[in-house]
Amino acid sequence: MVGATGAVGSTMLGILRERAFPADEVVPFASERSAGRKIDWGEQDLPVQALSPESIQGFDIALFSAGGAISEAWAQQFADAGAVVVDNSSFWRMYEHVPLVVSEVNPEALDGHGGIVANPNCSTMQMVVALKPILDAVGIERLVISTYQSVSGTGQRAVEELHDQALAILEAKELPSPTVYPHQIAFNVVPQVERFKDGDDYTTEERKMMAETRKILGRQDIGISATCVRVPVYTGHSESINVQTREDLSPEECRELLSSAPGVVVIDDPGNGLYPLAIDAAGRDEVLVGRIRRDPSHERCLNLWVVGDNLRKGAATNAVQLAELLNERSLLRSAPAA
Ligand SMILES: NC(=O)c1ccc[n+]([C@@H]2O[C@H](COP(=O)([O-])OP(=O)(O)OC[C@H]3O[C@@H](n4cnc5c(N)ncnc54)[C@H](OP(=O)(O)O)[C@@H]3O)[C@@H](O)[C@H]2O)c1
Numbered sequence: 001m002v003g004a005t006g007a008v009g010s011t012m013l014g015i016l017r018e019r020a021f022p023a024d025e026v027v028p029f030a031s032e033r034s035a036g037r038k039i040d041w042g043e044q045d046l047p048v049q050a051l052s053p054e055s056i057q058g059f060d061i062a063l064f065s066a067g068g069a070i071s072e073a074w075a076q077q078f079a080d081a082g083a084v085v086v087d088n089s090s091f092w093r094m095y096e097h098v099p100l101v102v103s104e105v106n107p108e109a110l111d112g113h114g115g116i117v118a119n120p121n122c123s124t125m126q127m128v129v130a131l132k133p134i135l136d137a138v139g140i141e142r143l144v145i146s147t148y149q150s151v152s153g154t155g156q157r158a159v160e161e162l163h164d165q166a167l168a169i170l171e172a173k174e175l176p177s178p179t180v181y182p183h184q185i186a187f188n189v190v191p192q193v194e195r196f197k198d199g200d201d202y203t204t205e206e207r208k209m210m211a212e213t214r215k216i217l218g219r220q221d222i223g224i225s226a227t228c229v230r231v232p233v234y235t236g237h238s239e240s241i242n243v244q245t246r247e248d249l250s251p252e253e254c255r256e257l258l259s260s261a262p263g264v265v266v267i268d269d270p271g272n273g274l275y276p277l278a279i280d281a282a283g284r285d286e287v288l289v290g291r292i293r294r295d296p297s298h299e300r301c302l303n304l305w306v307v308g309d310n311l312r313k314g315a316a317t318n319a320v321q322l323a324e325l326l327n328e329r330s331l332l333r334s335a336p337a338a
Pocket of ligand 1: 002003004005006007008009029030031032033034035051064065066067068070088089090120121122152153154155156157310311314315
């Protein structure tokens with residue numbers, strides 16, 4: 001596992017154990033800074049290793065969560081050494097030969113892998129889990145999305161930044177300058193997730209949501225507009241999604257459809273204060289959906305409120321589920337041909 005000391009990597013290690021992943025051996029990799037550090041693995045501690053041409057030999061599966069630059073530099077090398085890489089970074093996602101896979105949505109895409117499989121962006125992941133049953137039942141023409149994304153989506157340093165700023169404000173101390181985000185995140189709402197690249201007026205996160213959704217769902221014709229917003233929440237991304245369907249779908253039918261969908265839990269009794277909350281989604285693997293209602297401005301539009309744990313289903317859980325599928329379907333490179 002590459003990036004084992006990070007926010008996603010440490011969650012992935014926990015999920016491997018929770019799901020009793022059938023690994024003979026797990027080796028945590030991180031930067032030189034962490035080399036030699038011990039990671040708790042139940043009965044034993046696992047020593048963190050640094051990446052080198054020698055240390056990456058002999059693996060069946062390599063789970064990557066160390067950022068795009070590390071994936072660019074090392075994923076192909078792991079694949080060349082015989083592993084199948086499941087990569088959490090955005091680096092490989094849009095390459096045509098790399099499957100971009102959500103376990104409940106397009107597991108069949110794993111079949112054609114060439115050694116690297118990409119795990120989608122966290123906000124995209126939870127959204128497509130909720131949208132796939134709707135797409136299959138009535139088709140989707142257009143999506144208008146606004147996200148409310150937690151700081152753990154940026155990694156461990158962002159969690160510390162929110163904590164330090166909030167503490168300083170509550171204790172009336174001098175506010176530390178932001179180093180991760182462009183503005184203060186504590187007690188604030190920032191309409192920028194990632195960067196505005198090359199003068200684009202959409203951020204890279206918004207572009208990812210639009211492009212990855214079309215690739216995963218296999219529908220280039222879906223119109224999508226996304227606004228991604230960072231909020232001072234530790235874990236759990238929330239999303240307001242306006243879905244324009246091809247055929248009519250009532251809120252009742254949508255509720256029923258999603259109630260039996262894999263990986264989805266419907267919580268939708270707003271009169272009694274019951275709807276998905278980030279604090280309820282944190283620590284769970286399912287995507288929570290509620291506030292299902294008609295958009296009064298369009299006869300074939302519904303509004304949904306979709307919440308998921310960005311570190312679990314949004315990253316680590318899906319990566320481990322893909323590793324399970326690769327193993328169960330004999331899609332590892334060391335596996336005998338089926
Ligand atoms: N956070 C999320 O919700 C989320 C969701 C989906 C996808 N992702 C993606 O997952 C990746 C990791 O995100 P994160 O949130 O876990 O970040 P993070 O908390 O900052 O962790 C980064 C990890 O990368 C390791 N690393 C840094 N430089 C390295 C090097 N030269 N060689 C090997 N390892 C190195 C770090 O090790 P050290 O501890 O030694 O520095 C750490 O383990 C990113 O690509 C991110 O876009 C994140």
